[in-house]
């Protein structure tokens with residue numbers, strides 16, 4: 001669906017469950033979410049994204065290494081709320097820990113931003129990031145985003161400060 005130098009981004013399916021579980025059920029990977037996901041939560045996450053593909057035409061996609069076909073992460077676009085305000089289009093990314101530190105997340109994130117601007121005609125894309133998640137903020141910054149503000153997100157019964165990053169589409173030069 002989306003191709004970059006080293007990666008393919010495509011819709012997830014049920015066969016991706018084990019690769020998805022390796023990400024969502026890993027304690028260290030999920031530290032910004034406070035606890036790793038259970039099997040039920042992992043299936044619900046997959047189902048939510050399958051529903052997004054149908055309803056929105058996009059969602060979090062599987063990130064596949066072109067070299068050997070391994071699913072190494074997820075990246076994509078989802079509608080997210082910022083507090084009470086209207087929904088924004090978010091570039092999201094979660095990668096298998098074995099594949100961190102190789103630039104795969106930024107490669108995928110850039111492709112998602114480009115897709116949002118070019119294919120969905122969005123004028124602005126966001127990444128909403130917990131204030132302790134420095135690695136994720138670095139991906140957003142490398143993706144050309146600036147910090148625009150902050151808000152408290154209620155998640156798993158906890159108040160978690162989040163930063164709002166966004167990039168605006170540049171007007172085309174005629």
Ligand SMILES: CC(C)(COP(=O)(O)OP(=O)(O)OC[C@H]1O[C@@H](n2cnc3c(N)ncnc32)[C@H](O)[C@@H]1OP(=O)(O)O)[C@@H](O)C(=O)NCCC(=O)NCCS
Nearest residue numbers: 029032093094095100101102103104105106128129135136
């Ligand atoms: C957020 C997350 C995807 C970032 O992963 P990451 O590995 O730090 O990011 P990248 O894949 O873009 O890799 C960047 C690193 O690879 C290095 N790198 C190595 N080869 C590279 C290459 N060919 N191109 C670009 N960077 C490269 C960069 O220098 C950078 O290292 P640095 O941060 O020490 O400077 C990862 O931490 C994660 O999955 N976290 C858990 C889920 C999560 O919290 N998601 C975000 C929710 S908001």
